[in-house]
Amino acid sequence: MLKIGNVKIKKPVIVAPLAGISNDTYRKLCLEFGAGLVCGEMISDKAIYYQNKKTLAMLDFSNHHPSSLQIFGSDPKTMANAARVVNDVDCDILDINMGCPVNKVIKTGAGAALMKDEDLAVKITEEVIKVSKKPVTVKMRLGYDSKHLNYLSLAKKLEAVGVSAIALHARSRSQMYEGQANWEHIKILHENLKIPVIGNGDIKTLTDYINHKDDCDAIMIGRGLLGNPFLIQEINAYEKKKEFKVISYQEKFKVLLKHTYQLIKLKGEDVAIKEMRGIGPHYLNGLYNSSVYKTKIAHMNSYKELKEILKEYEEYLGDKQ
Ligand SMILES: Cc1cc2nc3c(=O)[nH]c(=O)nc-3n(C[C@H](O)[C@H](O)[C@H](O)COP(=O)(O)O)c2cc1C
Numbered sequence: 001m002l003k004i005g006n007v008k009i010k011k012p013v014i015v016a017p018l019a020g021i022s023n024d025t026y027r028k029l030c031l032e033f034g035a036g037l038v039c040g041e042m043i044s045d046k047a048i049y050y051q052n053k054k055t056l057a058m059l060d061f062s063n064h065h066p067s068s069l070q071i072f073g074s075d076p077k078t079m080a081n082a083a084r085v086v087n088d089v090d091c092d093i094l095d096i097n098m099g100c101p102v103n104k105v106i107k108t109g110a111g112a113a114l115m116k117d118e119d120l121a122v123k124i125t126e127e128v129i130k131v132s133k134k135p136v137t138v139k140m141r142l143g144y145d146s147k148h149l150n151y152l153s154l155a156k157k158l159e160a161v162g163v164s165a166i167a168l169h170a171r172s173r174s175q176m177y178e179g180q181a182n183w184e185h186i187k188i189l190h191e192n193l194k195i196p197v198i199g200n201g202d203i204k205t206l207t208d209y210i211n212h213k214d215d216c217d218a219i220m221i222g223r224g225l226l227g228n229p230f231l232i233q234e235i236n237a238y239e240k241k242k243e244f245k246v247i248s249y250q251e252k253f254k255v256l257l258k259h260t261y262q263l264i265k266l267k268g269e270d271v272a273i274k275e276m277r278g279i280g281p282h283y284l285n286g287l288y289n290s291s292v293y294k295t296k297i298a299h300m301n302s303y304k305e306l307k308e309i310l311k312e313y314e315e316y317l318g319d320k321q
Contacts, residue, residue: 002036002196002218005135005164007066007092009218011036012209012239013232014167014198016222017070017095017139021279024057025262028064029255033229034236036218037066039139042097044110045073045082057266061091068093068137072100074109074120076127083128083136093164094132096125098140098154101173112173116144118154126161135164139200142185145174151185152192159195167198167220187215206234227282229255249287249317253310256283260306273302280306284313288320 002009015022015030017039027038040061047055048071061067069091073079079096086094098121100111114121129136138158143149155166168189170181181201190197199216203209204224213219225231230247237244260280263272281294293313300306 004037004093004137004196007037007135009036009066011232011236012213012218013235014218014220015039015225015232016167016200016220017041017068017097018222018226020275021226023263023266024060024064025259025266027061027067029259029262030225030229030232031064033232035232037068037093038064039068039095039220040070040091042070042072042100043082045071045075045078048082048085049078051085059085059089061089063090066092068095070095070097070139071128072097072105072110074114074124076120076124079124080127080131083132087131087133092134093137094128094134095137095139095167096128098138099169099173101141101176106173112141112144115140115150115154115173116148118150118157121154122157122161125158125163129162136162137165137167138163139167139169141169142172142182145172148172149185152189155189155193159193163195165196165198165217166193167200168216170199170201183212183215186212190216204231206231206238209235210238226279227252227256227285250314252283252287253314256280257307257310259283260303264303269303273300273306276300276306288317 011034013035015035015038019041022039022041030038043058061069069086069089071082083094097111098114105111106113140151142151151168168186170183170185186199196217198218198220199212200220203219203221209219234244260276277298277300280297284290284294293309296309
């Protein structure tokens with residue numbers, strides 16, 4: 001069993017933070033499927049401090065554990081202010097984002113830009129740890145670009161100031177999401193730190209999990225769970241030496257409808273349906289002739305329409321699957 005600070009992680013899969021996706025509904029769904037820890041989408045330090053209605057909703061971590069809330073920013077003072085607010089949130093871990101590659105975040109000096117300024121990254125982490133009542137973790141990339149892969153040097157400094165775990169997405173900032181995650185670096189980090197190392201990048205199947213589980217203390221999965229939270233069950237079954245049955249398309253449709261229904265309860269139908277236009281098609285991955293129906297889901301306008309699309313697809317599939 002893995003421990004991050006005083007938080008016990010009893011199951012092997014850690015669900016990665018995905019902006020626009022890892023909301024309350026998604027986190028709860030992944031916990032129901034047997035995740036060991038669920039991470040929330042990144043929230044700006046200033047937004048947390050000057051809470052508006054949207055941020056308040058993002059700070060609702062009630063009734064699902066273990067969970068981690070991620071903050072991003074570039075100023076030690078405002079990051080510490082955010083950490084003070086997070087003390088009263090019902091999450092278990094506070095994570096600092098040092099991996100976000102998008103320009104909007106990089107321009108502010110936050111996310112992966114912090115990997116270019118180790119002193120600032122350490123200062124921010126120190127200030128956050130000083131005020132946080134929760135274990136503080138950091139999620140980073142290998143470095144800013146291929147010429148500056150400084151993850152080991154930064155992680156060692158962060159370990160020295162009291163970080164409880166490091167999650168490493170094994171790509172540089174300049175790689176964005178291109179190429180393959182390089183797990184050799186995760187192994188190196190694991191060999192060199194005493195605190196837990198969470199490995200992340202391109203885990204999409206049980207075989208990927210088996211190939212990399214010993215490279216680190218826990219595996220974090222992001223895109224590989226989209227439309228496939230069943231992978232968590234498959235990994236748990238493998239670890240317990242239990243049989244795992246192939247998931248039927250009916251079961252996939254049931255979970256897609258549940259995911260959508262819960263998201264509607266959280267955000268209202270308009271917003272939820274817009275978000276599920278992007279997420280929903282993933283539930284059809286690998287199914288026979290799914291592209292037509294994926295396109296329909298990508299353009300749907302209501303929950304009723306989603307149900308009709310799935311019914312039509314079910315009739316089409318019959319016993320083809
Ligand atoms: C749509 C999307 C949103 C993401 N949002 C976040 C985020 O809010 N915070 C973060 O640390 N990483 C974020 N990431 C990065 C993922 O957490 C993860 O590190 C990356 O996708 C690699 O893992 P994977 O191959 O398992 O998806 C995001 C990635 C994607 C594709």
